[in-house]
Amino acid sequence: MTDNFKRRDFIKTTAAATVGGLSLAGLPGQAQGSYYVDGNDQIKVALIGCGGRGTGAAFQALSVKENVVLVAMADAFKDRIDGCYSSLTSEKNVKIKDKVKVAPENKFVGFDGYKKAIALADVVILTTPPGFRPIHFEEAVRQGKHVFMEKPVATDAPGIRRVLAAAEESKKKNLKVVVGLQRHYQTSYLETYKRVIDQKMIGDIVAARCYWNNDGVWVKKRESQMTEMEYQMRNWYYFVWLCGDHICEQHIHNIDVVNWFKNGHPTEAVGMGGREVRKGKEYGEIFDHHYVEFKYDDGMILSSQCRHQPGTVSDVSEHLIGTKGRATEGKIFDLQGKSLWRHRDTEDKNPYQVEHDVLFDCIVNNKPVNDAEWGAMSTMTSIFGRMATYSGQKLKWDDAINSNISLMPDAFTWDTLPKTLPDADGFYPIPVPGKAKVI
Numbered sequence: 001m002t003d004n005f006k007r008r009d010f011i012k013t014t015a016a017a018t019v020g021g022l023s024l025a026g027l028p029g030q031a032q033g034s035y036y037v038d039g040n041d042q043i044k045v046a047l048i049g050c051g052g053r054g055t056g057a058a059f060q061a062l063s064v065k066e067n068v069v070l071v072a073m074a075d076a077f078k079d080r081i082d083g084c085y086s087s088l089t090s091e092k093n094v095k096i097k098d099k100v101k102v103a104p105e106n107k108f109v110g111f112d113g114y115k116k117a118i119a120l121a122d123v124v125i126l127t128t129p130p131g132f133r134p135i136h137f138e139e140a141v142r143q144g145k146h147v148f149m150e151k152p153v154a155t156d157a158p159g160i161r162r163v164l165a166a167a168e169e170s171k172k173k174n175l176k177v178v179v180g181l182q183r184h185y186q187t188s189y190l191e192t193y194k195r196v197i198d199q200k201m202i203g204d205i206v207a208a209r210c211y212w213n214n215d216g217v218w219v220k221k222r223e224s225q226m227t228e229m230e231y232q233m234r235n236w237y238y239f240v241w242l243c244g245d246h247i248c249e250q251h252i253h254n255i256d257v258v259n260w261f262k263n264g265h266p267t268e269a270v271g272m273g274g275r276e277v278r279k280g281k282e283y284g285e286i287f288d289h290h291y292v293e294f295k296y297d298d299g300m301i302l303s304s305q306c307r308h309q310p311g312t313v314s315d316v317s318e319h320l321i322g323t324k325g326r327a328t329e330g331k332i333f334d335l336q337g338k339s340l341w342r343h344r345d346t347e348d349k350n351p352y353q354v355e356h357d358v359l360f361d362c363i364v365n366n367k368p369v370n371d372a373e374w375g376a377m378s379t380m381t382s383i384f385g386r387m388a389t390y391s392g393q394k395l396k397w398d399d400a401i402n403s404n405i406s407l408m409p410d411a412f413t414w415d416t417l418p419k420t421l422p423d424a425d426g427f428y429p430i431p432v433p434g435k436a437k438v439i
């Protein structure tokens with residue numbers, strides 16, 4: 001999967017020998033790509049980001065057939081570590097609870113705990129909000145650790161370039177990396193891919209549509225004692241440096257499927273978007289809808305919609321239109337709408353579990369798996385779409401991926417001011433198409 005990308009498209013972004021000023025050499029004395037560090041067959045895992053997905057991913061890592069234990073946890077907030085720990089060790093998790101062997105001193109709270117947690121593990125799970133992923137992935141690779149990391153893998157172009165550089169290094173170190181774009185591990189998609197790409201059942205793909213339209217997600221309240229940094233960290237979905245906007249955080253899944261089937265990424269994007277119902281200050285700075293036309297280098301247009309507006313029609317899907325038919329997840333039709341194939345999914349394994357089954361199998365048996373570059377390119381495609389809707393301009397891929405606009409704060413402390421701040425009434429500036437500078 002990862003070798004399939006058209007390397008000329010981003011080769012200039014991956015040439016750096018160092019990343020963010022850090023040398024990517026392995027740690028002294030550690031075998032490159034070995035899965036254990038102390039001579040037994042137990043695989044130690046550290047969890048960085050102990051929220052909803054982190055708890056789920058840790059459960060899945062501990063559910064593989066290999067001998068896996070959780071030895072370290074890191075989170076910005078103590079209450080999130082405590083909640084995750086008690087969930088994983090609860091009586092209802094009888095199959096995995098005894099594999100949670102996290103000593104109190106190996107629970108790390110704050111922005112810097114990730115380094116110490118990574119040092120204790122063979123495999124790290126990176127499940128913070130995506131703004132931190134480049135920093136955490138870079139450090140995991142620097143320390144020579146195998147990685148499961150959630151999508152998206154960044155929120156801006158400088159972050160993508162850091163991930164691409166670390167991805168190159170991870171390959172040199174024979175590290176195994178799985179990215180949580182789980183449709184690549186889902187039988188219904190894999191069976192569709194076989195028929196569309198290997199058997200060419202719909203002919204050549206000439207157009208595509210994809211959607212993530214639904215009501216939206218949670219909101220976290222501002223408490224009086226919170227600093228601005230704590231508030232944005234708690235309510236991270238609504239701040240672009242942390243989340244990437246919902247086109248990046250959720251719609252990436254659908255855009256990624258089209259990239260996968262097209263074996264590449266778009267080269268142009270033009271779009272529109274804004275906020276129609278997301279008016280309150282609790283919704284930070286993100287849009288509630290985006291529409292993007294992405295153009296691939298063969299001229300194919302992907303029409304992409306994502307919307308968070310309660311009460312509107314829900315649709316989360318991808319559709320490929322070919323010269324001989326149409327395909328969507330698990331279904332293929334001819335051009336007249338007659339069904340040609342339908343996947344029966346009663347026996348399919350949970351793709352979130354398959355991701356971990358594959359990762360640990362590849363680690364133990366030294367088989368190749370490295371999704372980092374792919375994950376970075378699909379993340380960049382969703383950032384590219386956001387740049388198009390925020391700016392209202394027709395944008396080129398090369399300009400977007402080489403943008404030097406960093407959204408990240410200059411430092412990570414509870415008193416640091418993030419780059420986007422509220423006005424006196426608590427409202428954040430919203431990007432204005434025609435005026436917003438994105439590149």
Ligand SMILES: NC(=O)c1ccc[n+]([C@@H]2O[C@H](COP(=O)([O-])OP(=O)(O)OC[C@H]3O[C@@H](n4cnc5c(N)ncnc54)[C@H](O)[C@@H]3O)[C@@H](O)[C@H]2O)c1
Binds near residue numbers: 110111181182
């Ligand atoms: N593949 C999927 O279907 C899927 C589903 C849900 C979430 N996700 C992804 O998983 C990631 C986490 O989402 P979630 O729903 O679990 O969010 P969450 O808010 O429940 O958890 C995130 C955790 O990270 C912690 N955190 C934030 N910054 C940190 C830092 N610098 N260091 C350490 N910890 C930090 C937070 O305190 C929180 O506990 C996101 O990237 C999201 O897109 C993927």
